[in-house]
Amino acid sequence: MSDDTLDLALDELTSAEDFLNYFGIDYDPAVVQVNRLHILQRFHDLLAGLDLQHPESMTQAAALLNDAYNTFVHSNAQNEKVFRVFQRQTPQPVQVSLTTLMESRSDATAKI
Numbered sequence: 001m002s003d004d005t006l007d008l009a010l011d012e013l014t015s016a017e018d019f020l021n022y023f024g025i026d027y028d029p030a031v032v033q034v035n036r037l038h039i040l041q042r043f044h045d046l047l048a049g050l051d052l053q054h055p056e057s058m059t060q061a062a063a064l065l066n067d068a069y070n071t072f073v074h075s076n077a078q079n080e081k082v083f084r085v086f087q088r089q090t091p092q093p094v095q096v097s098l099t100t101l102m103e104s105r106s107d108a109t110a111k112i
Contacts, residue, residue, distance in 0.1 A: 006058055016040050020069065023062040027069055035072040042068035 013019050016036040020027045032039065046064040050057060 006061065007052060010061075019043065019065055023065050025062065025066050025069060028073070031069070031073055039065075039068050039072055042071060 009022060013022055016032050016039050017027075017029075019040065020032065043065050046068060047061060050060055050064065052061075054060070
């Protein structure tokens, strides 16, 4: 398979199942159903470091997808924090005094 074919094939695949089937990876449909976007995002992130022009890119891409899938067989989306929403820091509590609130209200009322 040429690199052009791999590039075209990757462009044509649309679902996690499509990718897993294309690369011949056995999978549990229940794991994929719950984690499909996370698997694909992890694969995308891993694939970014792969040189698709390399003759062994097909084998390497299959191994990366297998790694991405297996990550979610043994873990979950919250622990893996694939998406930015899971990477956010815990909000820090903010304290606002009652005096400050009353002053803000007085200023707003005065402008009316």
